[in-house]
Amino acid sequence: MDDIPATEVRLNEIRMKLQEDSICRIIMNYCQDGWPGYEHPTITVSTRPYWLLREELSVCHGLLMRGSRLVIPSSMRAEILQKLHEGHQGIVKCRERAKNLVWWPGLSREIEDVVKNCSSCLKHRRERPEPLKPTDFPDRPWQQLGSDLFYWKGVNYLLVIRLFL
Template sequence: MQGEHAIAYASRSLTETEKRYAQIEKEMLSIVFSATKFHRYIYGKEVKVYNDHKPLEQLFKKSLLSAPMRIRKMMIRLQWYDITVIYRKGKEMQVSDTLSRAFLQTENQHSEFDRQEDMINMLSVSIDKYAEIKSPTQTELSALHKVIIDGWPDTRSETPVEVRPYWDSRDQLSVLDGIIYKGLRLVIPPSLRGNMLELIHKSHLGMSKCKQRAREVMYWPCMNSDIDSMVINCTQCNEYQKQQPAEPLKPTPTPDLPYSFVGCDLFDFESKKYLLVVDYYSKYIDVAPLQFENAKAIIEALKPIFACHGIPVKLRSDNGPQFSSNEFKKFCASIGIESETASSKNSRKEPLGLS
């Protein structure tokens, strides 16, 4: 068409095989037929193709690998042309709809896009497993099969409830030999999903490898979350899974003078409480028994130690209530000590690794 005026048209009927194509495949076939027929008109030019099947517009925006097998072959045929597919409502396409009524009967009853044996050989599925999937697909996914063949409605709410989980993948779904495909992956019926999960997880490869293995061959809605649940609940996978690496130890720099930087902590020995004070310079240890485990008792125990060795510049302790109390902070401030605390839940950060 030039503007809104038809300068040439062509049409043909579908073969018996093509009549069994999914609606999106029929629409794609019409574009291939038109491009081939008017090759001399459109080759080397930018061409807009209007179509009333909305999923087809989205399909052309995705990569070639995400397309179903038969549609992928058609898209490869269209690589010669610089076409842009634009969705237009059917009621706005009066000219093409009217002219399509006067079609010519097709003499060649063979479709070049219907070589199933080539497509099946591209799958990593045995013949027995292929037949096993085919039987329940016809019974359990019959509603999805019908929607794919007849065409998807314009809105999600118009689709049957059991088909809505497949709405976001509608432009990648197709039917071949009684089996539903998403691209090159087989859509697994519900009754076989448990068995497929066991096969995927049989080697205990871990969450990422199991997902990668599944994505190469099969698909069903929420497949990733099902694999996550199986791996998380597997005791063997949990035992040998990769652990988070431990934080590297950050040693405290050695101070320049003795007893300028000390650390203190509490510990129990034979049901008695003790205060431990360590010099970061000499690693000299002082231990003082405690009658009570409170700030006042700790302050009284520190006074003779500081009187013997001198008052330090900095004192490190954990975030225990005795060391974080106002009474202990006032004591340190009164004699000019800088009080520093570290997490009590991480002994690697505490003074000399004490806990």
């Protein structure tokens, strides 16, 4: 708990929101009282992602945890996504940051959506397609060749291709 980078006021807010969130409240009860079987009627589409990770989930000081990561209730997720993306770093960096701090079902996909739809990131993105560089058409056969090495079914091959006229 000492490693969580949040103030006690913030942790209390998360505790309160966890109790207000119907799904998180159910999951916290399961963590404390025991999990039902997969086919049990209380395991719904909403609770199934948590059930699949039930061995990693716990309640510690009134907080729902997945390992050392806080499970964030749905009412706080948009705010947390914005904080994860505060530095306008890419998808990989935001996921890495989240991996150490927070979790909820679908977090990785939501991070990708936030980064891909961020107007500031789109404006400053460096990934521009490299322009195609045309080559002159050869004057005679075998003037221009392409080659590649490859391995297939246990045998090494050299592929040589000539440009047809």
